[in-house]
Amino acid sequence: MAPRNSRFMRLGRKEIWGVPLLILTGWVYASMSLLLDVVLLNSWSPYWILIFIATFGEVVVLAWVFRVQILNRLNIDSVVLNVVVAGLLGLIKNVTVAPLAINLGLLDDPLWAFRVFGGFTLGAGIFLFAGLALGARTEHTAAMAQLTQVQSTLMALRNSSKARLNEANEGLARSTRELLLPKLEQLLELVRDKGDAGSAVANLRELIQNDVRPLSNELSNTAVALADVSVDLTEAPKRYKMFRPRVELRGLIRPNAAAISNGLGALLLAYAILGAPRCNPVFYLSFLSWGLVWLAKLLIPAGLKVSRDMAIWSLFVIGTAMFVPLYLVELGEVETPAEPWLLLIMWPGSLVSIAAFAFSESLDRDRVAVRAVLESENRALAHDQALFEQQLWLGRRAWQFVVHGTVQSALTAALTRLQSEPQPEQYILNRVAEDIERARKALQDVPTRNIDLPDSIAQLKATWRGICDIQTQISDRAARALKNNNAAAQCVNEIIKEAVSNAVRHGEAKVVNIAIDRHDDFSLEIQVSNDGIPLRAQNKLGVGSRLIEELTTDWTIDSSKATGLTVFKANLPLQRG
Numbered sequence: 050m051a052p053r054n055s056r057f058m059r060l061g062r063k064e065i066w067g068v069p070l071l072i073l074t075g076w077v078y079a080s081m082s083l084l085l086d087v088v089l090l091n092s093w094s095p096y097w098i099l100i101f102i103a104t105f106g107e108v109v110v111l112a113w114v115f116r117v118q119i120l121n122r123l124n125i126d127s128v129v130l131n132v133v134v135a136g137l138l139g140l141i142k143n144v145t146v147a148p149l150a151i152n153l154g155l156l157d158d159p160l161w162a163f164r165v166f167g168g169f170t171l172g173a174g175i176f177l178f179a180g181l182a183l184g185a186r187t188e189h190t191a192a193m194a195q196l197t198q199v200q201s202t203l204m205a206l207r208n209s210s211k212a213r214l215n216e217a218n219e220g221l222a223r224s225t226r227e228l229l230l231p232k233l234e235q236l237l238e239l240v241r242d243k244g245d246a247g248s249a250v251a252n253l254r255e256l257i258q259n260d261v262r263p264l265s266n267e268l269s270n271t272a273v274a275l276a277d278v279s280v281d282l283t284e285a286p287k288r289y290k291m292f293r294p295r296v297e298l299r300g301l302i303r304p305n306a307a308a309i310s311n312g313l314g315a316l317l318l319a320y321a322i323l324g325a326p327r328c329n330p331v332f333y334l335s336f337l338s339w340g341l342v343w344l345a346k347l348l349i350p351a352g353l354k355v356s357r358d359m360a361i362w363s364l365f366v367i368g369t370a371m372f373v374p375l376y377l378v379e380l381g382e383v384e385t386p387a388e389p390w391l392l393l394i395m396w397p398g399s400l401v402s403i404a405a406f407a408f409s410e411s412l413d414r415d416r417v418a419v420r421a422v423l424e425s426e427n428r429a430l431a432h433d434q435a436l437f438e439q440q441l442w443l444g445r446r447a448w449q450f451v452v453h454g455t456v457q458s459a460l461t462a463a464l465t466r467l468q469s470e471p472q473p474e475q476y477i478l479n480r481v482a483e484d485i486e487r488a489r490k491a492l493q494d495v496p497t498r499n500i501d502l503p504d505s506i507a508q509l510k511a512t513w514r515g516i517c518d519i520q521t522q523i524s525d526r527a528a529r530a531l532k533n534n535n536a537a538a539q540c541v542n543e544i545i546k547e548a549v550s551n552a553v554r555h556g557e558a559k560v561v562n563i564a565i566d567r568h569d570d571f572s573l574e575i576q577v578s579n580d581g582i583p584l585r586a587q588n589k590l591g592v593g594s595r596l597i598e599e600l601t602t603d604w605t606i607d608s609s610k611a612t613g614l615t616v617f618k619a620n621l622p623l624q625r626g
Contacts, residue, residue: 059184060177061128063120066112070179075105077175078142080394096153103149104142111138131180132173139172140165163320170317177310178405185412192416196423203430213437218444225448226492228264229456232256233489236463240482249481253464257457264452296360296411299349302367303406308339311402315375315395322391327382334378338371342403345370364407368400375399432571435602436622442599443536451491459488502531502538506563509546517553519561526567530623540600540621541565541575547596548577548617556581556615572602573621581615583608 082101115134119125147159232252239249312335319328345367355363372395383389463484466477473481510519523531531538545563552558558581568574597604597619604619 058128059188060131060180061126062180062184062187063116063126063131064187065131065176065180065183066116066120067183069183070176071109071112073179074108074175077171078105078108081171082146092150092155094153094155096155097150100146100149100153100155104145107145108138108142111141132176135176136169136173139170139175140168142172143168167317170313174310174314178401181409182405185409185416189412189416189419192419192423196419196426199423199426199430203426203433217441221444221448225264225452228260229256229452229492230489232260233485233492236485237482237489240478240485250464250467253460253467257460257464295354295356297414298353298355298360298363299346299351300414301360301364301407301410302342302346302349302403303410304339304342304346306406307371307402308335308342310405311335311338311371311399314398314402318394318398319375319379319392322388328379330378330382331375334374337374338399341370341374342367360407360411364403365400368403369396371403372396372399431602432622435600436624438599439540439622440536442596443539446539455491456488459484459491463488499535500538500542502542505542506545509549513549513553517549517558517561519549519563521563522565524566527565527573530567530573531565534623537573537621537623541573544575544597544600544619544621545577548575552577552579552581552615552617556583558615568620571623573623575617575619575621577617578614580613583610583613583615 079101082097143164144161147156147161147164150156151159233256236249236252236256239252312332315335316328316331319331322328349363375395376392379392379395380389383392463481466481466484467473470477506521513519531541549561549563552561556579558579561577561579564576564578566574566576600621601619602622604617606615606617608615
């Protein structure tokens with residue numbers, strides 16, 4: 050739910066100055082003109098229609114100029130400015146009515162004081178009620194649109210990720226094979242058919258230096274990040290209802306705000322119809338109305354949820370209860386047959402004062418639910434994006450192991466054999482051909498790489514033995530998740546290797562503790578703490594950060610003066626299902 054002050058801050062939104070506000074304002078002004086200028090003054094004439102069209106048209110033009118030329122150009126959001134301008138527009142309309150009506154013989158007394166004060170108050174009051182409701186609706190609509198966009202992106206990612214990964218891996222395989230296989234075929238021809246050791250040596254050197262090594266480095270670089278997902282949906286995103294079907298009735302009632310706004314409106318209306326001092330009872334009876342609304346609120350059980358139809362009828366009853374005391378007392382003050390009917394205008398005023406705040410409150414509560422769903426969907430989107438980039442990285446990594454490992458090793462062995470003798474014998478050429486064939490076969494097969502994480506951790510400890518003591522704790526839940534998940538095991542291995550390397554190289558750490566736990570059903574939490582030199586701010590994004598960004602959904606690294614430890618934390622996404 051939005052904080053109380055933020056509800057009034059939405060009155061500063063420039064989006065309020067739109068067609069719905071003009072329609073509502075036009076309806077109110079038309080009703081008030083009919084009742085006060087026509088019925089109360091008994092001045093029936095079609096000229097009032099022309100006066101209304103002219104004066105309200107003036108308001109529309111000025112409102113448009115204010116919105117387009119001031120608010121939009123200067124990008125201003127001001128509650129005070131909006132309310133004051135709304136009041137001034139109401140004042141201008143009322144003041145303009147007087148000379149037109151006098152010139153047309155419809156009025157004798159312009160009632161300047163009433164038209165100035167009443168016009169400003171009415172304009173500001175309309176904007177207050179409409180702004181609260183329209184501002185809340187604008188914010189709620191924006192939240193719904195944001196939710197729909199996130200859902201669309203998420204569905205597009207899920208629908209296309211498998212095809213995009215296959216396309217990326219196939220393209221990687223195709224480009225790698227197209228680059229290396231023809232040159233391997235030429236080498237085989239030189240070795241097998243021509244026995245040209247000299248040319249073979251030169252071609253091997255060139256292939257290793259100019260093709261294999263650069264390609265290996267390229268494959269080890271960062272994967273292409275998923276910055277944008279084109280929304281091409283085979284099914285529409287789930288549609289959440291704009292409004293929840295059931296609402297907490299008690300929470301919709303705002304006694305203080307409703308009583309104050311209703312009291313002021315009723316007092317102004319009674320003054321316009323009855324004048325002073327006959328309107329004075331309205332002021333005193335406003336306190337009774339306030340008490341009745343509070344009583345109604347307190348009588349409703351906390352947490353009681355009702356249908357929206359029931360809520361509307363309940364608010365109708367409460368609004369009517371606000372109106373009845375004011376009306377009954379004022380009936381004793383009427384002097385003309387028209388005044389009782391005119392005083393009935395206080396009834397819709399009471400209903401509006403209750404409904405406007407209830408509508409705003411309802412949308413704020415609905416938006417809390419929407420925001421909760423949005424946060425959940427954003428987490429899911431971040432998870433799937435990270436998982437996509439993780440899978441893309443693993444595909445590139447697998448080919449990097451083929452090129453850097455099998456292919457480069459085989460070609461290096463072939464080059465070494467050819468360089469061992471100036472004129473290598475046939476059995477050496479045959480071994481060289483076998484080396485090249487091994488490299489060629491590796492490129493033709495789909496690369497797979499399995500990893501034994503416990504063995505890799507043991508190798509990591511052996512690598513840094515005597516330099517840094519590495520301790521590991523893997524929870525049972527995490528171990529079960531990693532047991533049959535080769536992709537996750539590879540990612541964990543790369544992350545902890547990078548974290549340990551940075552701790553030793555940059556922090557001169559002597560003790561490193563690695564803890565791996567199951568964060569939730571779809572992620573692992575990796576924590577690596579060390580006793581090295583405290584982290585400097587400029588080192589937070591050091592070597593390997595791109596790797597970590599690709600493999601994780603989020604990560605942090607912080608140093609604590611209290612413990613003397615630098616702690617790295619990362620969440621690694623796991624495949625759903």
